[in-house]
Amino acid sequence: MESREVRVSAPGKVNLSLRVGPVDERGYHPLETVFQAVSLYETVTASAAPEGTLAISVSGRDSELVPCDESNLVSRAARLLQKHCGVTYGARLAIAKTVPVAGGMGGGSADAAAALCALNELWGLSVSSEELTLLAAQLGADVPFCLHGKTMLGTRYGDVLTPLPAAGTLHWVLVPSAAKLATPEVYRHFDVLSESTLSENTVLPGSADRRAPQVERELLSAIAEGDPHRVGKLLRNDLQESALALHPPLREVLETLRAGGALGVLVSGSGPTVMALAEGEAEAAALADFCFAAGLAAIPVTGGVAGPLA
Ligand code: ATP
Numbered sequence: 001m002e003s004r005e006v007r008v009s010a011p012g013k014v015n016l017s018l019r020v021g022p023v024d025e026r027g028y029h030p031l032e033t034v035f036q037a038v039s040l041y042e043t044v045t046a047s048a049a050p051e052g053t054l055a056i057s058v059s060g061r062d063s064e065l066v067p068c069d070e071s072n073l074v075s076r077a078a079r080l081l082q083k084h085c086g087v088t089y090g091a092r093l094a095i096a097k098t099v100p101v102a103g104g105m106g107g108g109s110a111d112a113a114a115a116l117c118a119l120n121e122l123w124g125l126s127v128s129s130e131e132l133t134l135l136a137a138q139l140g141a142d143v144p145f146c147l148h149g150k151t152m153l154g155t156r157y158g159d160v161l162t163p164l165p166a167a168g169t170l171h172w173v174l175v176p177s178a179a180k181l182a183t184p185e186v187y188r189h190f191d192v193l194s195e196s197t198l199s200e201n202t203v204l205p206g207s208a209d210r211r212a213p214q215v216e217r218e219l220l221s222a223i224a225e226g227d228p229h230r231v232g233k234l235l236r237n238d239l240q241e242s243a244l245a246l247h248p249p250l251r252e253v254l255e256t257l258r259a260g261g262a263l264g265v266l267v268s269g270s271g272p273t274v275m276a277l278a279e280g281e282a283e284a285a286a287l288a289d290f291c292f293a294a295g296l297a298a299i300p301v302t303g304g305v306a307g308p309l310a
Contacts, residue, residue, distance in 0.1 A: 037149035053090035104269030149307025168226030232263025243271030
């Protein structure tokens with residue numbers, strides 16, 4: 001058999017704003033979010049294997065925490081593509097991770113996005129970008145964004161995407177955490193906190209708080225203008241309080257980054273990775289050095305990078 005391999009990289013993401021509404025009738029949290037892809041990539045290498053074989057291997061950051069069985073998002077992506085196209089071709093899929101696992105940066109979603117593109121090419125399926133995006137949404141709300149990357153507004157559950165104009169390049173410093181937070185647990189705690197706020201304010205369920213969650217329009221204009229000072233002031237995450245409650249040492253990480261001169265700091269997605277905005281490349285490098293001196297491992301990255309379908 002011809003030994004062919006296809007290698008595709010997809011970026012992890014941060015959320016510059018993540019506004020979350022109460023659970024809807026389908027049991028999901030509606031949200032509005034600004035996704036930005038960052039220059040921390042997951043790479044999936046797909047190679048030919050006999051019919052019926054699907055073998056997953058994982059290397060790199062936190063790889064010991066990632067299952068290599070059918071529960072791996074890459075395996076689920078492969079099964080979905082096989083079913084969609086009515087094929088049973090085999091593949092070996094090697095995942096090389098740089099995005100922290102369970103870190104709120106969509107690493108598993110980036111793996112699934114890269115796998116869809118790699119297998120589409122390896123198996124010669126010619127599935128269109130539009131169809132791949134629809135398949136991606138079945139795998140997880142963040143997967144469509146990881147296919148496209150750059151900067152986008154995500155609505156509904158984050159899976160309906162609108163590209164956002166963005167001038168210049170934002171420079172981030174990421175501080176991963178040894179602790180891991182499971183996204184469903186963070187949402188459950190968000191529900192608990194929202195319930196207690198509701199009862200404190202004696203707001204009737206179904207009234208004011210049922211409004212659709214909305215990202216501040218001022219943030220969108222700051223991104224369009226490429227003004228890191230304004231963007232830094234407008235970073236928001238409705239899940240941050242839950243992440244801090246579940247992992248209190250994160251408060252100190254936020255404080256350290258503020259003390260190091262960050263223009264804004266935020267827990268990324270469901271956490272516990274923390275992101276800090278710097279004015280430019282040199283300032284990001286200096287902030288990362290400040291973190292190292294304070295005993296925190298920090299990774300400078302750039303925002304707005306393209307995904308494999310962009
Ligand atoms: P979210 O997209 O919800 O923000 P996250 O970035 O916090 O997720 P991930 O690293 O994507 O977290 O993975 C969360 C869990 O999914 C892990 O604990 C792991 O057990 C499981 N998982 C399944 N497939 C993968 C994969 N390919 N890479 C990483 N984790 C995976």
